[in-house]
Amino acid sequence: MTKRFEEAMRMMRHRDPQMQEDGFGVLEPHAAEHLDELIEAFREEQDRGLRAWLFELIAAARDSKALPLLVQHLVDDDLRGYAVHGLVVLDTKEARTALYRDRANGED
Numbered sequence: 001m002t003k004r005f006e007e008a009m010r011m012m013r014h015r016d017p018q019m020q021e022d023g024f025g026v027l028e029p030h031a032a033e034h035l036d037e038l039i040e041a042f043r044e045e046q047d048r049g050l051r052a053w054l055f056e057l058i059a060a061a062r063d064s065k066a067l068p069l070l071v072q073h074l075v076d077d078d079l080r081g082y083a084v085h086g087l088v089v090l091d092t093k094e095a096r097t098a099l100y101r102d103r104a105n106g107e108d
Helices: 003-012 017-030 032-044 048-060 064-075 080-090 093-104
Strands: none
Touching (some): 003 017, 017 032, 017 048, 032 064, 048 064, 048 080, 064 080, 064 093, 080 093
């Protein structure tokens, strides 16, 4: 894990809401650089709120490595919006196909 990622995660777990926001802000512009770390942290995290933030950062990375995770969470009520957004901004053939299938199945 990189020092930036470790520090941002420490901040995001802090009790102070502003510190949490600041930690998110540290990672947001660098989400693509930390995608593997974000995915690993997302899979291990138990806190629902932090998982949502991690997933939001994964979607913001705009990297096709995130495609399977984004598609998997199209059915997750808590993360669906981030999954849809992530697929829209990814804008690959595979992402568009996943969104088309999702809509065809009666979702948004």
